[in-house]
Amino acid sequence: MVKISIFDYGAGNIFSLKSSLQRNGAEEVSIINDLNLDKTLDEVDGIILPGVGNFDPAIISINKCKSGFSKFIEKNTPILGICLGMEMLFERSEEGQLAGLDIIKGEVLSLPKNLVKIPHIGWNCLEITNSHSKLFEGVPNKSWVYFVHSYYTTPKNSDIITSRSNYGINIPASIEINNIYCTQFHPEKSSTIGEKMIKNFVKICKRSK
Amino acid sequence: MAVAKRIIPCLDVNKGRVVKGINFKELKDAGDPVKLAKQYSDEGADELIFLDITAAEEHRKTMKNIVKNVASVINIPFTVGGGIKTLEDARNLLLSGADRVSINTAAVVNPELIQELMRIFGKQCIVVALDVKRTFDRKGKYLFSKDGKDYWFEIQIFGGKKATGIDAIEWAKKVEKLGAGEILLTSIDTDGTENGYDIELINAICDKINIPVIASGGCGSIDDILKVYKNTEVDAALAASLFHFNKAKLREVKKYLSKNEILVRPP
Numbered sequence: 001m002v003k004i005s006i007f008d009y010g011a012g013n014i015f016s017l018k019s020s021l022q023r024n025g026a027e028e029v030s031i032i033n034d035l036n037l038d039k040t041l042d043e044v045d046g047i048i049l050p051g052v053g054n055f056d057p058a059i060i061s062i063n064k065c066k067s068g069f070s071k072f073i074e075k076n077t078p079i080l081g082i083c084l085g086m087e088m089l090f091e092r093s094e095e096g097q098l099a100g101l102d103i104i105k106g107e108v109l110s111l112p113k114n115l116v117k118i119p120h121i122g123w124n125c126l127e128i129t130n131s132h133s134k135l136f137e138g139v140p141n142k143s144w145v146y147f148v149h150s151y152y153t154t155p156k157n158s159d160i161i162t163s164r165s166n167y168g169i170n171i172p173a174s175i176e177i178n179n180i181y182c183t184q185f186h187p188e189k190s191s192t193i194g195e196k197m198i199k200n201f202v203k204i205c206k207r208s209k
Numbered sequence: 210m211a212v213a214k215r216i217i218p219c220l221d222v223n224k225g226r227v228v229k230g231i232n233f234k235e236l237k238d239a240g241d242p243v244k245l246a247k248q249y250s251d252e253g254a255d256e257l258i259f260l261d262i263t264a265a266e267e268h269r270k271t272m273k274n275i276v277k278n279v280a281s282v283i284n285i286p287f288t289v290g291g292g293i294k295t296l297e298d299a300r301n302l303l304l305s306g307a308d309r310v311s312i313n314t315a316a317v318v319n320p321e322l323i324q325e326l327m328r329i330f331g332k333q334c335i336v337v338a339l340d341v342k343r344t345f346d347r348k349g350k351y352l353f354s355k356d357g358k359d360y361w362f363e364i365q366i367f368g369g370k371k372a373t374g375i376d377a378i379e380w381a382k383k384v385e386k387l388g389a390g391e392i393l394l395t396s397i398d399t400d401g402t403e404n405g406y407d408i409e410l411i412n413a414i415c416d417k418i419n420i421p422v423i424a425s426g427g428c429g430s431i432d433d434i435l436k437v438y439k440n441t442e443v444d445a446a447l448a449a450s451l452f453h454f455n456k457a458k459l460r461e462v463k464k465y466l467s468k469n470e471i472l473v474r475p476p
Contacts, residue, residue: 012330015306016280052303054331084331117421119333119390122444123213123255123474144213144474146286148308148333148390166211189286189308191250 002206003028004046007035007085009061012052017082020188021048024195025202033061035068046205047072051083051186055096055108055151058084062101073103078179078205083149086175086182095151104177106155116168119150124185126173130162135174135181137200143193145173145185152184179208213474214438215255215445216462217423218452220245221262222291225271228262229450239453243278249452250283252459253476257283258311258393258423258447261291262368269298273305280306288336290393296325303330311336311393314366317373317380320387327388336423337389340365341377341410342397350376351413362410369397377410378417385418392418393447396426403429403450406437415442423447431457431465438471 004026006014014031021029035047049062062069072079087093090100093108100108111118128141145165152171155161165173165185174183181201187194220227220242227245228236239245246257259279261272269292276289289302290311299310315322316337326335341362343353349361362377381392394414396407406427415422421444424437428448437446451457463473 012303012334013280013306013308015277015304016284016308019281019306020284052308052331052334054328057329113419117419117444119420120212121333121391121421122215125211147212148286150332150390186286189284191284195284 001027002045002202002209003030003043004048004202004205005030005032005044006048006050007062008033008050009053009058011054011057012050014050014052017048017050017188020195020198021202024199026205035062035065035072044072044077045209046078046080046201049079049081049085049088051085053084055084055087055093056098058088059096059098059100062088066101069101073180076179076208078201078208079181080201081180081182082186082188083184086184087151087153089180089182090153090155093151103180104153104155104160104175105157106153108151108153110151111149111171112168119148120167121148122146124165124167124173126163126165126185128163130176133162133174133176134204135176135183135197135200136162137203139193139196139200145183145187145190145194147185149184153182179204211472212444213255213472214466215423216434216459216473217256217258217445217447218245218249218254218459219258219260219425219447219449221260221449222272222275223263225275227453229453239449242275243282245453246279246287247282249459250285253463253474254285254459255474256285256445257287259287259289259291260311261289263291273301276302276305276307288393290336290338296322296329299326299330303334309334309336309390311338313338313340316384317364317366317375320383323384323387323389332388332390335389336391336393337384338393338395339377339381339414340369340395340397342369342372344372348374351378353409353413362413365397378413381414381418385420389420391421391423391444393423393425399427400425402427405429405433406446408437408440411437411441411443421445429456431462434462435466435469435471438466439469
């Protein structure tokens with residue numbers, strides 16, 4: 001039985017993400033706002049940092065249980081960071097004043113203001129640069145996925161990038177490092193191809209048990 | 210830049226049913242919202258918009274339930290609007306499964322609401338809807354002229370029932386500054402006419418702001434969608450009766466646009 005927890009910053013729609021996980025093989029999906037419980041640590045097969053909210057309020061809510069979160073990282077529990085959930089893992093972001101979680105080196109910058117409309121809203125094409133990514137099993141190159149964001153990540157180590165998209169500039173669309181998977185787009189909103197990725201993440205959680 | 214132009218079926222919801230009105234009046238029944246949402250999502254819609262057009266307090270719960278049911282069955286984004294007055298109203302809809310909320314009258318009455326929403330939920334969650342009508346006097350800031358008559362674009366509220374004296378172009382610039390993530394631009398002059406989108410209005414607004422805009426009001430054929438993309442910088446086109454009354458399928462629309470060199474996501 002695969003048990004996945006969605007970390008809730010209290011700032012938006014996580015119901016669709018929950019529904020998507022349930023449709024795609026997760027037997028138990030819980031919504032949590034505390035990662036400190038040792039109980040949680042043993043019972044959870046994967047964590048999702050969802051993609052809705054604003055940088056500083058989200059960081060404040062996760063900082064309250066930073067040590068718990070570090071334990072998940074040490075334990076190599078699969079983590080999926082979506083959009084803001086991806087950005088939070090970096091050192092800092094132009095969206096906020098607070099320090100990021102600093103799990104991935106690099107910073108989060110605003111999309112180029114004079115080049116494109118901001119936010120980047122809508123469907124864009126994926127150029128998969130690492131076809132071995134477990135998240136992309138069965139996902140063809142040039143698949144269309146749904147983005148809604150104003151900031152993008154710039155990882156210092158570009159080897160961790162698994163796909164890119166173009167919106168005026170090239171942006172990392174997904175990254176993968178150890179058992180941490182991140183997408184700038186929203187797989188839970190990206191139609192059947194996104195559901196495939198959600199299903200893949202559930203499988204990753206199952207294998208890591 | 211490779212972001213696709215979006216096609217958005219709009220579902221006006223009245224007392225739990227999808228309806229379609231003409232010039233904001235005369236409502237016709239167009240079906241069950243959850244069933245239609247699933248159908249459009251499967252057929253290749255890029256996004257959906259639900260507007261609760263009754264939005265009376267007693268129907269709030271109905272809309273919340275519809276949102277929940279829709280979110281359980283579709284896998285594309287959707288926006289919910291209509292009667293959102295407070296932060297709490299917005300939060301309720303977002304937590305029930307809406308990806309974005311659209312505010313209209315409340316934003317005009319209380320512009321700070323946009324900022325408050327932005328601080329908590331982020332700007333990508335906030336669509337500000339503008340209902341716009343030509344007013345034939347010279348009181349607006351940006352004047353236009355056709356056939357010897359001068360007019361300006363005026364913001365209307367309460368479902369197009371009340372004029373505000375606010376210039377739509379000024380207002381669009383202001384809501385961008387306050388933190389709106391997108392503008393849903395409805396022309397009351399063309400809405401329900403099925404004679405095409407209001408190209409003049411759309412260009413007037415798109416020229417002055419740098420957030421995406423959804424065109425709404427007047428779509429009666431596939432050609433209208435092509436025209437709005439060929440003649441404006443708009444990012445998404447909203448249509449209701451075209452899809453509700455089966456005048457065109459999403460698949461056809463996308464094929465036609467693609468053939469005419471408009472970038473769309475293949476269904």
